[in-house]
Amino acid sequence: MFLNAVFAAASLLAAVCHVDALWPLPRSLSEGTSALRLSYGFHITLPPDIASPPLDLIEAVARTQAYLFTDNLGRLVVGRGASDVSAFETAPYLPELTLSLAPGSTVLSITAEAQKPLGERDEAYTLTVPSNGSAASITATSTLGLFRGLTTFGQLWYEYDGTIYAINTPLEVEDSPAYPYRGLLLDTARNYFPVSDLLRQLDAMSMVKINQFHWHVVDSQSFALQIPGYEELAEYGAYSPQMIYSASDVVEIVSYAGARGIDVLVEIDTPGHTAAIGDAHPDFVACNLARPWADYAAEPPAGQLRMANKTVAEWTAGLFSAVAEMFPSTIVSTGGDEVNTYCYQEDPETQAILKASDSTLEEALNTFVMGTHGALLKAGKTPAVWEEMVLDYNLTLSNETLVLVWISSEDVQAVAEKGFRVIHAASNYFYLDCGAGEWIGDDPSGNSWCDPFKTWQYTYTFDPLANLTTEQYPLIMGGQQNLWTEQSSPSNLDPIVWPRAASSAEVFWSGAGGNLTAALPRLHDVSFRMQQRGINSIPLQPLWAVQDFAVVLDAHV
């Protein structure tokens, strides 16, 4: 009775109902309108010609199989799938999904594939789901491709009254990402997040094929990373002994990420944003906790490594060598944003060194960065930096350096003109923390510096290639959304990030120009499926709009 009544009201809208929840949208997709049921005996078959399948592939298959029967996502229409019964009750059963690697493929783990250099990550796959009850199949030339295919396969299914079913078969997907780098930055220095929160973000990231976790692990507020040989940094710089990422935590996080097709790019921001290093090594830090802080730093507390000091520079290079050993990724960021020159001008020790060596601050910075980057290059890593390192200073950086643009998307052109590879991370499109009010000071009318809130819609309209020449296009590696955590903690992590961070995930997988109106119902599905998996993703609209309407509700509808 309940359902019938609502159906009557909703029947007018049936024509606009969406039929699938794939996110990011595959680059090539052909789908039918036939229903298909998942057999109770459904199973996924590993590639038959691999003698010893990688453990993380075996686990990914097991996870996929489990999610198929535990997601229990009711379709986001009135009745949550009751109207599909007539379509699926006589539908064939899908007995099997077969995975296969193309002949001649080198068999590595998902982890090893995900941790390859940017240009070498093979994420392509094809997925075929017949509507007649024949086995579905995923083929790829790497285990990472197979894993991406499994993720797509997992998004096809809804549940109603115990039946797991799809409604868009036969389906053919041929897919690979538009950009090799699709990331999410989480700052664990302004506020601390337990390992479990990070693992949950990795689960969510992998659901939308994000492949890069940019871990902004330390900053001036705290230094929570336990680095072998440099344990004093966390011992003195963490918020508390309980708020430390131990070396074994790092192993767990990197491993969990890798198994989900995610590489972990760690950032040790230098030479700015390093007051927390001063907790263990006060002599290494200029303007340490200096006040008024606003003269010395963009955000309290002030404190920057005495980069002109040879001991400090060598120590920092050694630190990066140690960090490079902890993280298998080929990319490590040395940071480099917001270096405050006044801090160094007012630091007698720095001024004495510069005078003695007849050097400029820029020359000292170059020597310092050559030291840290040299350590990384020696360890086989590609350094990444924030945009100031190439736009504000004339440093002798390798052209292989990855440059993250954060201040404004308008700066991308200048970075590309210098010939550097670009990661889009600009505050005006990709900052998840904007719009939550100013946290510094007692000005009651203060708003966040990067107001307004960046809606998923706004991020979704980003064009990664805007204002670039076709010659510059290959420099664009992809992009990431960023959560800076001045006002975040485990209490609000998931709701701030999800489902919004899925927005850039689609832009950089599927390419620019996606249709907002068509994306909305798919993104509803992403959010609700995340909730089913224990991620506190938020609703983008009232449930009425989600399940009764499922279209963009502009004033003309």
Next chain:
Amino acid sequence: MFLNAVFAAASLLAAVCHVDALWPLPRSLSEGTSALRLSYGFHITLPPDIASPPLDLIEAVARTQAYLFTDNLGRLVVGRGASDVSAFETAPYLPELTLSLAPGSTVLSITAEAQKPLGERDEAYTLTVPSNGSAASITATSTLGLFRGLTTFGQLWYEYDGTIYAINTPLEVEDSPAYPYRGLLLDTARNYFPVSDLLRQLDAMSMVKINQFHWHVVDSQSFALQIPGYEELAEYGAYSPQMIYSASDVVEIVSYAGARGIDVLVEIDTPGHTAAIGDAHPDFVACNLARPWADYAAEPPAGQLRMANKTVAEWTAGLFSAVAEMFPSTIVSTGGDEVNTYCYQEDPETQAILKASDSTLEEALNTFVMGTHGALLKAGKTPAVWEEMVLDYNLTLSNETLVLVWISSEDVQAVAEKGFRVIHAASNYFYLDCGAGEWIGDDPSGNSWCDPFKTWQYTYTFDPLANLTTEQYPLIMGGQQNLWTEQSSPSNLDPIVWPRAASSAEVFWSGAGGNLTAALPRLHDVSFRMQQRGINSIPLQPLWAVQDFAVVLDAHV
């Protein structure tokens, strides 16, 4: 080693450390700087001269006693209390807190006191905590006053290494609220919230002495309230059979609230915002689901009760009689916001009725509202309405009607000039949902209509008496923060509301003019104590700023 290092850095700042976490700030407070430990045998003694103490008072005492030993809130300073050891390790133990009612006090339950009419709620109490180990005491003239005193007492205590201690004794508090109405509105119609989420909000509300839960339970999107005799409304109008507040749920919520000193004001918004009534009674609703919706409603879906229809008007009055029976509060809201006149102009039935009776729309509205208000008055209730009912229409409302100002705080003056009592709820100060982006439409640059985000600081500076004459001051009953849930669900409820909703709680308890700089560290304490009690309250600053600095960090500090 860890702690010592950080202490060194923090010692400069010791002078600015806060010493207590009382929120809202008592109207009269005298406190010392002596430490006091809570005895392991500490107990709270009920008023000795009450033969049979109310059950909810007994339970409140038990809860207070439990929280004292389970909050385990480390003081928000570096070391989280380690620096207090020298102060408390030789401090006296507090053995007992005695409660007493002034001679001649009528003994009612907390619930009964909280549910009294606005002017009759006696929340005053005095609290004395000697520093010498003598018993502490709370005296009041009502159980509700005792309960408020228990809440204050519970905020005095920190925990370090197993010791529960206070650092601000001897303490004398003489307290009572500046305004009788301190509320929180939650909309459970745009998205549904399980009962457990509501109970958790009530716990949080009681921690900051909010005494009114304004339950915006139904709206055009859904009708989840099961009303005896009107069960069809939820049966057809709820999102699903699982998303219904049953009559017994209401009993539980009202009882849970009452025991925590909170009255539940239910709102059945009429005649606008009623599309969901059309699910059960399509004939009762004009422009039901009409499109384009923006012509007919402020928000989709369109639909308003055919108020000119006598059958509908009488049915609605009967509905309010039934609702009045469900809720013991003396206040019930009939809503009345955003009535769309075009909807009625375009409704042939309404036009025919108006023509036949030679009535204007305003006259029909007056008859309709007199019917609903008449039903409430007959049931002994005070009607509450949104501001349009007195500012946009010339209705014959009783001057006892409570008027909630929502559009703008600038409208308060006009409402007061008409002689009505005012509840502050204006969007420009009190809307918790502002700033999260536009949810309607596909305009990627759309922001929320009431941008920007309302920070706790901004709300805190609100002056309830601004632009009013002293003669009008008695009309101001208090105010409330409001969460409209277009983009909220259980996933983000706590973080959106807390600790921000504590801001108005202090304004309306302690009075206007509070000092932002002094409030910040106390509000940190509120947020962290809420987290200890399972409420996902968010951090207002990086933990560094909270525990290492604990002052407002403006650019000059």
